Amino acid sequence: SAVISQKPSRDICQRGTSLTIQCQVDSQVTMMFWYRQQPGQSLTLIATANQGSEATYESGFVIDKFPISRPNLTFSTLTVSNMSPEDSSIYLCSALSGYSNQPQHFGDGTRLSIL
């Protein structure tokens, strides 16, 4: 199974700033996803990171707030822009090797706190 590394593992940021989270997979994967887990809540899909094209966002999430890049088959970034305390969450990257017959694996997550 793919090994997924996320950086940073945690950060504390000031209101109004932006932070970019990196996700690196140790093998080529077909699909990469970004999820948000608000405190005490479940995971919610932010977007599907598409290689070489714009990400596909879920309802309630927009590109201006959460720009995503995926320059190749093993790497993606999520930027949380103009942060507010409501953005304090765990952000998780996941990857799917092959197609839907393979299980989806997750990175260790980035715990983000906004002051």
Added chain:
Amino acid sequence: AQTVTQSQPEMSVQEAETVTLSCTYDTSESDYYLFWYKQPPSRQMILVIRQEAYKQQNATENRFSVNFQKAAKSFSLKISDSQLGDAAMYFCAQGAQKLVFGQGTRLTINP
């Protein structure tokens, strides 16, 4: 719309005993997968078990097994011989590629 419901916010079990976590779901897809993930305090999402919806046989992984009732859209997780290391949040999820997660069940193991 896809939904996943875990009706038990918290469960507890004595060490070495058996516990069952409940999950129901709704989907219009014909080809999908069901998952149980474990999230310890370290926040890593660890895949516990996976079930292909087209398979009638229930999946098993060592001490973990599922009871998959497709018509009822039910997917429960049974943990046998519970161990202290099983303590975590357990999330049920459904999907083929994009996953929809339930609200989670916090499992406590009593020594």
